[in-house]
Amino acid sequence: MQLIVNILVLASIYALIACGYVLIYRVSRVMNLAQGELMMLGAYLLLTTGSVFRGNAILAVAAAVVLSTCCGILVYIFLMRKMTGGSVLAAVLATIALGILLRGFMILIWSAQQQYPGQPIALVSTAIILPGGARISTFAAALVAVNALAYGSLFVFLRFGRWGLRMRAAGQNPLLAAQRGIKLHGIYALAWALSTLTGSLAGMLLALDSGLTANMAVLGLKAFPAALVGGLDSLLGTLIGALIVAAAEVLSIQYIDPLLSDVMPFLVLLATLIVRPWGLLGTREELDRV
Amino acid sequence: MSALLSVEGIQVIYQRAIVGVHDVSFKAQAGQIIVLLGANGAGKTTTLRAITGFLGLDDAKVGQGHILFDGTRIENLPPYETARGGIILVPEREKVFPNLTVSENLAVPVAYRVTRSERMHREDLVYEMFPRLAVLRRRVGGLLSGGERQMLGLACALVSHPQLLLIDELSLGLAPIVLEALMQQIVRIRDELGIGIVMVEQNAVAALAIADYAYVLENGRIAIEGLPQDLRKGDQMQQSYFGGSGASGQRSYRDLKRDARQGLFDG
Amino acid sequence: MSDNSLTTSSSGHRIHHQGHVRSLRWTRWVPFGLLTLGLVSFAFVGSPFTLDLASQVFLASIGSLSLMLLTGFAGQISIGHAGLIAAGAYVVGIMSREWHAPFWLTLPAATISGGVLGTIFGLPSLRLRGLYLAVSTLALHFIVIYAGGEYEAWRGYATGITIDSPKIGEWEISSELAWYFVLLGAAFMTLTICWNLLRSRTGRAWGAIRTRETVAEALGINIARYKLLAFVISSSITAAAGALFAYNRNFVSVEAFSLYLSIQYVAMIIIGGMGSLLGAILGAVFVTLLPYAIEGTVGLLPHAERYVNELSALNYSAFGLVTIAFLLFEPRGLVGIWRRLQAKGMSWPSWNTH
Numbered sequence: 001m002q003l004i005v006n007i008l009v010l011a012s013i014y015a016l017i018a019c020g021y022v023l024i025y026r027v028s029r030v031m032n033l034a035q036g037e038l039m040m041l042g043a044y045l046l047l048t049t050g051s052v053f054r055g056n057a058i059l060a061v062a063a064a065v066v067l068s069t070c071c072g073i074l075v076y077i078f079l080m081r082k083m084t085g086g087s088v089l090a091a092v093l094a095t096i097a098l099g100i101l102l103r104g105f106m107i108l109i110w111s112a113q114q115q116y117p118g119q120p121i122a123l124v125s126t127a128i129i130l131p132g133g134a135r136i137s138t139f140a141a142a143l144v145a146v147n148a149l150a151y152g153s154l155f156v157f158l159r160f161g162r163w164g165l166r167m168r169a170a171g172q173n174p175l176l177a178a179q180r181g182i183k184l185h186g187i188y189a190l191a192w193a194l195s196t197l198t199g200s201l202a203g204m205l206l207a208l209d210s211g212l213t214a215n216m217a218v219l220g221l222k223a224f225p226a227a228l229v230g231g232l233d234s235l236l237g238t239l240i241g242a243l244i245v246a247a248a249e250v251l252s253i254q255y256i257d258p259l260l261s262d263v264m265p266f267l268v269l270l271a272t273l274i275v276r277p278w279g280l281l282g283t284r285e286e287l288d289r290v
Numbered sequence: 291m292s293a294l295l296s297v298e299g300i301q302v303i304y305q306r307a308i309v310g311v312h313d314v315s316f317k318a319q320a321g322q323i324i325v326l327l328g329a330n331g332a333g334k335t336t337t338l339r340a341i342t343g344f345l346g347l348d349d350a351k352v353g354q355g356h357i358l359f360d361g362t363r364i365e366n367l368p369p370y371e372t373a374r375g376g377i378i379l380v381p382e383r384e385k386v387f388p389n390l391t392v393s394e395n396l397a398v399p400v401a402y403r404v405t406r407s408e409r410m411h412r413e414d415l416v417y418e419m420f421p422r423l424a425v426l427r428r429r430v431g432g433l434l435s436g437g438e439r440q441m442l443g444l445a446c447a448l449v450s451h452p453q454l455l456l457i458d459e460l461s462l463g464l465a466p467i468v469l470e471a472l473m474q475q476i477v478r479i480r481d482e483l484g485i486g487i488v489m490v491e492q493n494a495v496a497a498l499a500i501a502d503y504a505y506v507l508e509n510g511r512i513a514i515e516g517l518p519q520d521l522r523k524g525d526q527m528q529q530s531y532f533g534g535s536g537a538s539g540q541r542s543y544r545d546l547k548r549d550a551r552q553g554l555f556d557g
Numbered sequence: 558m559s560d561n562s563l564t565t566s567s568s569g570h571r572i573h574h575q576g577h578v579r580s581l582r583w584t585r586w587v588p589f590g591l592l593t594l595g596l597v598s599f600a601f602v603g604s605p606f607t608l609d610l611a612s613q614v615f616l617a618s619i620g621s622l623s624l625m626l627l628t629g630f631a632g633q634i635s636i637g638h639a640g641l642i643a644a645g646a647y648v649v650g651i652m653s654r655e656w657h658a659p660f661w662l663t664l665p666a667a668t669i670s671g672g673v674l675g676t677i678f679g680l681p682s683l684r685l686r687g688l689y690l691a692v693s694t695l696a697l698h699f700i701v702i703y704a705g706g707e708y709e710a711w712r713g714y715a716t717g718i719t720i721d722s723p724k725i726g727e728w729e730i731s732s733e734l735a736w737y738f739v740l741l742g743a744a745f746m747t748l749t750i751c752w753n754l755l756r757s758r759t760g761r762a763w764g765a766i767r768t769r770e771t772v773a774e775a776l777g778i779n780i781a782r783y784k785l786l787a788f789v790i791s792s793s794i795t796a797a798a799g800a801l802f803a804y805n806r807n808f809v810s811v812e813a814f815s816l817y818l819s820i821q822y823v824a825m826i827i828i829g830g831m832g833s834l835l836g837a838i839l840g841a842v843f844v845t846l847l848p849y850a851i852e853g854t855v856g857l858l859p860h861a862e863r864y865v866n867e868l869s870a871l872n873y874s875a876f877g878l879v880t881i882a883f884l885l886f887e888p889r890g891l892v893g894i895w896r897r898l899q900a901k902g903m904s905w906p907s908w909n910t911h
Binding site for chain 2: 165179
Binding site: 031079082083089093094096098099100103104105224262263267269270273274286287288289290 | 681682686691695706710781816827881
């Protein structure tokens with residue numbers, strides 16, 4: 001039972017982070033390899049807003065959320081916007097450079113020590129005991145809930161919202177979308193905003209749960225396989241992919257070797273590339289024969 | 291009445307080297323159907339793309355000349371800007387979103403300076419003009435037949451509330467009956483909405499049937515222009531585009547080409 | 558470029574090369590000759606520290622040249638360079654510790670292991686259009702690091718594997734001077750290999766794929782095969798560099814191979830200028846020397862001791878900033894700047910174009 005809880009929690013983490021990959025990939029074919037660092041940025045921002053709004057958890061979290069979304073938009077406006085229209089290769093290289101830049105800045109501003117954003121705002125992790133004897137911390141439970149909420153809202157927005165529809169259209173055929181009056185830069189900025197929002201929510205909750213280290217960005221990379229397994233342009237697929245990757249990781253830690261934890265998602269990634277590269281629910285791509 | 295669209299002596303250059311259009315000038319008024327005819331490679335589609343700003347993707351640009359829309363110069367503006375200004379294109383190939391349903395396709399276009407009720411009104415009109423689309427509301431764009439896709443392309447263009455509608459090769463791959471019906475609707479669009487329409491066509495017969503004025507392009511220049519009835523009567527048009535015998539009797543293909551080379555088509 | 562090309566000199570007159578070149582062909586080699594002379598004499602003039610620094614630059618050039626082959630010419634990103642270097646290093650470490658294998662066995666083995674990894678991780682991803690190699694190499698990195706860590710744990714090497722310096726007969730290659738020449742030679746060899754590859758049919762195919770993939774396909778070029786070839790060759794060279802790295806340090810340990818190392822190589826080719834072998838070398842010089850420059854600058858500030866802890870963060874930030882600046886403002890990299898200066902006639906007019 002505990003295993004299932006662990007899988008669910010890990011899957012929620014991966015899914016929340018990975019939906020950022022999917023959103024940006026879907027509209028612009030760019031793999032945002034800085035997602036891990038953006039996720040950490042959210043957590044660090046919470047640290048700051050926490051010390052500004054001492055004791056007031058809601059305000060601190062809200063402020064951090066708003067700030068990180070703004071950061072996502074700023075990243076688009078000042079960097080990625082200049083890369084649209086060029087090759088996707090250059091854009092992905094820009095995200096790699098961005099990631100390392102953010103990492104440096106974050107250490108410079110907040111130092112590399114382990115931090116606890118929960119302390120200033122009096123949010124402490126407690127364990128909830130579930131039926132069956134499994135334990136889950138409050139923030140882990142929040143992660144699962146927030147993940148469900150995020151995916152639910154995104155599904156509704158993309159499927160039924162007018163601008164969600166336009167996002168999907170822009171992803172399918174940017175040219176035609178532009179001809180139909182859609183401002184592509186607005187769509188891309190929106191994708192980056194939503195992506196940073198979900199990523200930083202994940203980062204914040206993780207930091208509240210188990211502290212904030214400079215190494216958290218690795219989690220962002222481990223979440224990528226979830227997106228690939230599900231299909232880089234499918235949100236539902238990513239949800240399922242996250243479950244698969246999390247299950248593989250948790251079970252292999254339990255039954256094979258604890259050291260496998262960092263590698264397992266990438267073994268799943270490799271297997272996916274070999275067997276079904278477009279993922280479970282992604283658009284099928286043409287395979288060249290070697 | 292000053293022209294809605296005025297193309298003045300434009301030259302389009304691909305990749306800084308290849309000239310696709312040498313010197314094309316024409317005008318279009320509101321409430322008129324202008325037709326651009328010509329064989330493959332004559333420069334018709336390039337001209338349309340020059341007007342809508344799609345050239346940049348092929349690394350092409352308008353080298354010389356102007357394009358004026360309602361008095362403003364629009365050459366080399368990006369597609370989003372020209373669409374915003376009211377010039378809407380129904381492209382030759384990818385004209386619908388393949389993974390969106392018909393009704394979703396119709397919801398996508400952003401119509402500027404249009405109220406919500408005006409937009410709903412227009413959508414109703416579109417469903418009334420193309421009843422088949424109403425039946426296919428939930429069908430995904432990629433699964434539509436050629437004719438249905440043309441209808442949807444036209445419908446989406448109309449929903450954007452254009453002032454100038456550009457249509458690229460409407461007749462491609464369409465059965466004559468379907469084409470006939472679509473052409474009727476285009477006449478209706480001109481009459482009811484009073485917008486300007488510029489059509490690029492290879493099917494001269496169908497196009498001339500509804501045109502108010504026509505231009506024939508050849509090798510990137512305008513070879514002939516005139517009213518449809520005049521064009522239909524002219525010898526050259528007969529021979530090249532209608533394949534019938536002109537006043538001078540039947541001529542062999544070889545003679546035709548020889549005359550063409552001797553500049554018989556210089557207008 | 559052929560010798561018969563017409564070029565415009567900086568003064569605007571058209572010069573027909575052919576006549577000039579026949580009588581002045583030797584001037585082509587003057588810059589190279591000077592450079593070689595300079596590099597060789599530097600060996601006897603420089604201090605051990607600078608010799609070692611230069612050796613690091615040479616070693617980095619090998620990696621950046623191989624990455625340039627892949628990214629600059631075949632158009633694929635790899636963030637697995639650290640993994641490949643690690644693979645080469647570990648092959649050397651394992652073979653020399655377990656079987657006391659000499660370097661003339663371990664070096665080829667390392668190179669082959671690079672090729673094998675290139676095939677395993679390249680084949681699934683290069684069949685696809687798009688940047689799937691990037692994610693594949695991400696997997697490569699983590700899997701290789703894991704394997705290396707497992708080996709160290711299994712053998713109980715808490716801090717890493719120590720390796721003896723390579724020996725030719727009785728002579729041990731361990732001094733800075735010796736390594737200077739070894740790595741200079743290796744870098745030169747790599748440059749020659751890459752240069753010849755690019756002029757071959759393979760190189761032309763890569764160029765075609767990079768500029769217009771659809772056209773290349775129409776011309777009958779098997780895209781996937783050439784992409785895979787680029788990655789396998791690149792991986793082999795990189796693993797060989799890893800082997801040299803292991804011998805140079807006399808030490809292999811997992812901590813040396815972080816993603817940051819891979820990113821440094823990516824930065825080298827961006828800063829140097831994509832699509833140019835000269836750019837790979839310039840980028841390697843820049844990126845290797847940058848941390849030292851930063852450290853030196855920080856040392857000049859008052860209360861320098863306070864900033865010592867921030868050095869790695871400063872390095873990260875500087876790398877990110879410089880790379881982004883080049884991506885945004887100077888996409889042709891240092892080579893682009895160099896060419897522009899050349900065109901303005903600020904350096905002596907060069908007959909080589911590359």
